[in-house]
Amino acid sequence: MNRPAHVPEWTLLSLRPRGQHAALRRAAAPLGAQVLGLSPWALVAQRDDATRAALAQALGADRVVFSSPAAVHAAARLLPLNAPHPGSWLAVGEGTAAALRAQGATGVQAPRQMDSEGLLDLPPLAQLQGLRAALVTAPGGRGIIAQTLQDRGAELQRVDVYRRQPLRLPPRQVNRLRRQATPWVLALSSAEAFGLLLEQLPADLLPRLRSQHVVAASPRLVALAGQQGFSRVSLAEGPLPAQLAAAAHAAVTTGERS
Structure with a gap:
């Protein structure tokens, strides 16, 4: 070496x-x-039918935000992510975007500044009045993404597809x-x-x-x-x-x- x-x-x-x-x-x-x-900590994926049904609904939203590669991997265990989708799919960072593309998702956008603030600066999230948004994530975190999406007028659906186990x-x-x-x-x-x-x-x-x-x-x-x-x-x-x-x-x- x-x-x-x-x-x-x-x-x-x-x-x-x-x-x-x-x-x-x-x-x-x-x-x-x-x-x-x-x-x-360890990451534990959710595998129950209720989460699967919630995810199926969320994937049809106008804006779908994936918070991490772990969220992508957990979601992919519940449902395929390579089907055509009607809205904009957004990733917090390039690692999350790459995980989505590896699952066959298309049209994924990610910010250059790979954090919550960078994500929220993306044009598709600037004006959300009257739109349905979904956040595919885990419990915990700062909550800035969910709160900002709602503050901008979105009807928000949060789907916790995994959890962090200390x-x-x-x-x-x-x-x-x-x-x-x-x-x-x-x-x-x-x-x-x-x-x-x-x-x-x-x-x-x-x-x-x-x-x-x-x-x-x-x-x-x-x-x-x-x-x-x-x-x-x-x-x-x-x-x-x-x-x-x-x-x-x-x-x-x-x-x-x-």
Whole structure:
């Protein structure tokens, strides 16, 4: 494996859901990083008939918003997503749009700024008076998408196609972190996962973590990390694994030269 000579061995900490660290590992490996998974939650897809019926109705709305790749994958387990649809289908980010296209969906739009604010700036969501909108998502989150769609006049249907199940931090991984040499970089793309980590991380590890790098997927998450006592925080170009890994590598490289 070719690694930049000036970059030491370093560790990228992943808060992705259980079993979903592979993409970040693939992105980080060429940059000399080990990825240590600290999953504070698992994603559980809904499979009941009531959710399936609600989704079938939602897919016929004038505007259909998918909040994450996980929402796409859970929806696809309930119904095919490759049928023609009458409205505009919108994704919070390019990862969600790619998941929809992989399921055969066409005409999907995603914002360049891959977050809720970027999504809500898309032209199809500017004026919703008299239109029916659907949000395919999970319980939790900030609620800014649902509230804004309603504020703009949409009749909103929310379909929770999966849920986030909090988990105890894996003890084996926590012990690995204790032994892991620095530098560490925490990849931060979810405020909820971040909160679960801070609630559970043992007291001996929290000060060490706060002294390390954080790369955040949005300005909102940069601010949140700062509020939680992290001072070495940088902004990634977005939430995709390659974007987080590139920002983490840049943070480590800059730290070595400083």
